[in-house]
Structures are given as C-alpha cells and as structure tokens.
Amino acid sequence: MPSYLLPNLPQLLFLSFLFTTLRTATSAPSNSWYWYNCSITSNFTTHSTYKSDLQLLLSSLSSAAIPTGFSTQSNGRSPNQVFGSALCRGDVSQDECQYCLSTAVQDILQLCPLSRRGAIWYLKCFLRYSSSNFTSSKDNETSRFRRFSYKTQNASEPFSAALLGNLMTDLIERAAYRSARLFATGEVNMTSSETLYGLVQCTRDQSEDDCHQCLQRSVNIMSTYFPRSIEAVTMAYNCFMGHATYSFYNQSVGAAPPPPPAPEVDPGAPPPRGKDSGKKNVALVIPLVSVLGVLSAIFICSWRRRTFLKVSRKYCIRPV
Ligand SMILES: *[C@@H]1O[C@H](CO)[C@@H](O)[C@H](O)[C@H]1NC(C)=O
Ligand SMILES: *[C@@H]1O[C@H](CO)[C@@H](O)[C@H](O)[C@H]1NC(C)=O
Ligand SMILES: *[C@@H]1O[C@H](CO)[C@@H](O)[C@H](O)[C@H]1NC(C)=O
C-alpha cells in the first residue's frame, strides 16, 4: 500500500468492510463513480428556483429510467428550465439500476453543488443535467471522451489488438443498427482458455448513425491510447465502451442472436415480472442499505475529496 494511504488506513478498512457488506447485501458490485464533470463558470445560487427544479428533476428522472434503463426529461420554465437524462447499462437489473442512479443523484448534487451543468459516469449508469436542451445533440468532440485503463500492464501474447478491433467493430454495428436499446455485448476467444469480453452502449436519444459514430470514436481513442490494454473503458456523453479479459456483464443480455437470427426481444415491452423471489429480500435489505448508505456517505465525503482523486490518479485508474 502506498505510504500516503497509511494515514487513511482506518477509513479504508471501514470502507472496504462497508462495500463488502453492501456487496453481499445487494449483490451489487462496487458502485464508486469513475468520472464527473460540472460547469464551474456557470453557477446558480443556493435557494434558487433552478436548484429546486433540479432536485425534482433528478429524482423523477431516475425513477423514470429504472423500468426501461433510459429516460430524458425536463422541469421548470425558462430561464430556470433544467434538462436531464439518465441511463443504466443495458445488462443491469432494475435493482442495480435504481441503486446506481440514486447514488448518482446524491453524488452529483454533492460534487457539483452549484453547477448549472453536470454529468457523472459509473460503470453501471450515467446521469446528466444541463440548463440547455441537449436531447439529440451529438457530442462529436473527442476531447470530451474520457478513457481509463485499470491495468497498466500490457497484455502478453496471444492478446491481439486486431482481435479486439474485430470484436468492437462487430459490437458497434450490432448496437447501432440491430439493437433497439443501442446495446451489445460479445466475446472472442483468444486461446482455448482465454476470452476477451466487450460491451458497448449509446444513449437512446440519438440516431443509429450518431451512435455508430460515437462508438467508432471510442474505438479509435482506445486503439490510440491503450492498444494493448487488457482492461479499459471509454466514457462519453453519448456512448460507453469497455473491454476486459474477464466477464464483467451479464452475458445473457445483449449477446448476439444465435445463427438463424431470432427476432430480438422487444425492448419497448415491459420488463419481465418474474422477480418475486428477489422482492422479499429487498424489504429486509433496503433499511440496512439506507443506514449503511448514510454512514458511507459521511465517510466517503470526508475521505473522497482529499484522497480519491489522488488515489485514482496514482493507484486505481488512469485518467488521461
Ligand atoms: C466539462 O463541462 C464543461 C461545462 O459543461 C464543458 O465546457 C467541458 O467541455 C466539459 N469537459 C469535458 C472534458 O467533457
Ligand atoms: C461556481 O461554484 C464552484 C463550486 O462551488 C466554485 O468553485 C466556482 O468558483 C464557482 N464559479 C463562479 C463563476 O462563481
Ligand atoms: C429538446 O429537444 C428535443 C430534440 O430536439 C425535442 O424533441 C424536445 O421536445 C425538446 N424538449 C423540450 C422540453 O423543449
């Protein structure tokens, strides 16, 4: 452990205990955010209409997104009108989606306390708001794409950048043109024992071509900056892309249809209801999670500001 972490050891131990507990309680993997960005030149004032409109928008946005995985809404009247969108990764359950987005709402209000525009990315969801209507706007500004690689080591043979490129080309075609949710996952065998896993997704407020373009830019960024990284993600305002040498998503969602192409499940249809066995546990888990959530918020907030950025830069992830 790097020496600068030592003064924070008690907090770290507490946090790891907490996340282990949360993880078993909700079976959700760590939910810590990966990146956020807010306007610092354009602020609203505390107690303003914008602030109350924003708070209302964010909570209604996340509830609206849970059933389908995506929502875009607005609230208030000009000049205080606020626009927002929320996206969950295509393979996560509604419980995971809800957990991720409620964390996102808390975090963004805390991280961007006065910003008129803000966005926050996690591995399982994305939340964004702005004082202007960004619906259908395509963000082709590559400087606004963020890339992270967790493993600094380069893959040894037989990892092949070409194999990764082919996988991604296939996935982005499928997500943009053959998936109503603009989402696709897939695997490719590197050897008989090693597999490469990929996932791509776009926000659903854009055309198929814009989705394809956003993902193609992500592929280009990845092949420029992390050509041999065995684990990396690219996060943008309109799309998400990730790969790893282990399975990090639910493989039964977003996979390619079997060879005689089966009709795709209609994503507009209400999600399956066969989740009753899970519901019982949720009633027990939610109060526990709320208490732990409040405790963790207190700890994370005092801890994160000082340490997280430093740690993330040096230790966990490598923003470029
Ligand atoms: C961060 O947000 C600001 C304000 O919304 C925007 O001007 C800037 O381009 C964003 N930066 C990135 C890297 O997305
Ligand atoms: C806006 O708010 C942020 C965070 O509170 C602060 O750092 C920044 O200086 C403010 N910007 C302006 C222009 O007031
Ligand atoms: C925002 O823009 C989209 C696309 O241009 C449009 O369909 C939508 O009605 C706008 N929303 C509002 C609240 O003006």
Ligand SMILES: *[C@@H]1O[C@H](CO)[C@@H](O)[C@H](O)[C@H]1NC(C)=O
């Ligand atoms: C982004 O799109 C706009 C309008 O569609 C275009 O004018 C601009 O040149 C594009 N920028 C890049 C970097 O492709």
Ligand SMILES: *[C@@H]1O[C@H](CO)[C@@H](O)[C@H](O)[C@H]1NC(C)=O
């Ligand atoms: C990984 O490969 C890239 C490009 O091939 C190189 O720039 C980088 O130094 C390598 N990193 C390590 C840790 O070997």
Ligand SMILES: *[C@@H]1O[C@H](CO)[C@@H](O)[C@H](O)[C@H]1NC(C)=O
């Ligand atoms: C990858 O290997 C597994 C196990 O050897 C096999 O079942 C699977 O069909 C292979 N997948 C592809 C895409 O070749």
Ligand SMILES: *[C@@H]1O[C@H](CO)[C@@H](O)[C@H](O)[C@H]1NC(C)=O
């Ligand atoms: C994967 O997704 C399927 C279909 O939505 C679901 O039935 C299954 O429980 C999920 N598996 C995991 C491990 O979440």
